[in-house]
Amino acid sequence: MKRHERMNALLELLGERGSMEVEEAATTLEVSAATMRRDMDALAEQQLLTRTRGGAVLSAVTYDLPIRYKRGHHVGTKQSLARAAAAMVERGDVVGLSGGTTTTEIARALATRPDLAESGPQQHLTIVTNALNIAYELAVRPQIKTVLTGGVAHSRTFELTGPYSELVLDELTVDIAFIGANGMDPAEGATVHDESEGRINGLMARRAERAVVVTDSSKIGVRCFARIGGPGLFHTFLTDSGIPDSARREFEERGLRTVVAEPEPED
Incomplete structure (x- = not known):
């Protein structure tokens, strides 16, 4: 594991x-204690964690890590989820995408799916997002119409929130x-750390004919501060094969269709 990947994984942990x-x-990241101390010291200099006697705690300003520091964790799983989505x-279609890794x-x-990546006189897809980083990546692809909501940028997640975002979303209809x-969580449904992001995510889901909550199985059973919604809001829950059978049954008993993404076959 390269150093930047290891530091990403440490921040995620x-x-x-x-x-x-x-x-x-x-032990978790399979490196020496000396290497880990150096990594922790480097991240402390960037104010991404706070060193303690014998360890580290997440800095108060990084309760939700920036996209650039999170991509290295569960990459394979997230790519499997992305292919299934x-x-x-x-x-x-008109596709809504909230922010997140x-x-x-x-x-x-979507941008690299062969039938959607074809060049031609017409745009093959419309993507509506409140995430600055997603819009930045898609804006250079002429085959995709990219619609970015207005709003106030969240410094940690690059998501736009607030009344301007709501005004735009209220005027749009989304297919999925x-x-x-x-x-x-089976009882609480989907949750996030920030209430303003939860509100925009919920509104985007309500504007869609089909709303899919997507997250890897490590988030199952976790309850965060702000609730987005449950089966009354979402049509489908997309996750990976790590979901416990008991949790899958409970989601489906509550009326939430659960789809498990298959991992990429190994060569």
């Missing part, structure tokens, strides 16, 4: 656990929306 000891982190989209992978999968979440 701290985001999940809150704090870690040097030895624990070193892209397969749900028809040529000519998984939805960013969905944007890439893919909404990322920080937590997915």
Whole structure:
């Protein structure tokens, strides 16, 4: 694992656990304790974590990590989810994408899907997003019409929120929306850390004919601060094969269709 990938993974682990000891982190990431101390010191200099005696805690300003620091964790799983999501989209659809690492992978999968990547006089897809990074990547692809909501930019997730975002979304209709979440619980449904992002994500889902909440199985059973919604809002829950059978049954008993993305076959 390269150093930047290891540091990404460490930040993600701290985001999940809150704090870690040097030895624990070193064992988990399969490096020496000395290497882990250097990584922690480097991230502390960037104010992304706070060093403690024998370990580190996530800095108060990084409770939701920037996209650029999160991509290295669960990449294979997120790419599998992205391929499964892209397969749900028809040529000519209007697709809603919330912000997040998984939805960013969905944007890439759609942009490179052979029938949607063809050059031609007409645009093959319309993508509506409140994520600056997704719009930035798609804006250079003439075969995709990219609609970016207005709003106030969140410094950690690159998502636009607030009344301007709501005004735009209220005027649009969407065929299918893919909404990322920080937590997915059978009783509470999809949740995120920030209430303003939760509100915009919920509105995007309501404007869609089909709303799909998509997250990897490590988020199952997690409850975050702001609720987006459950089966009354979402049509489908897309996750990976790590979902426990008991959780899958409970989601489906509550009326939420659950789809498991198949991993990419190994050569």
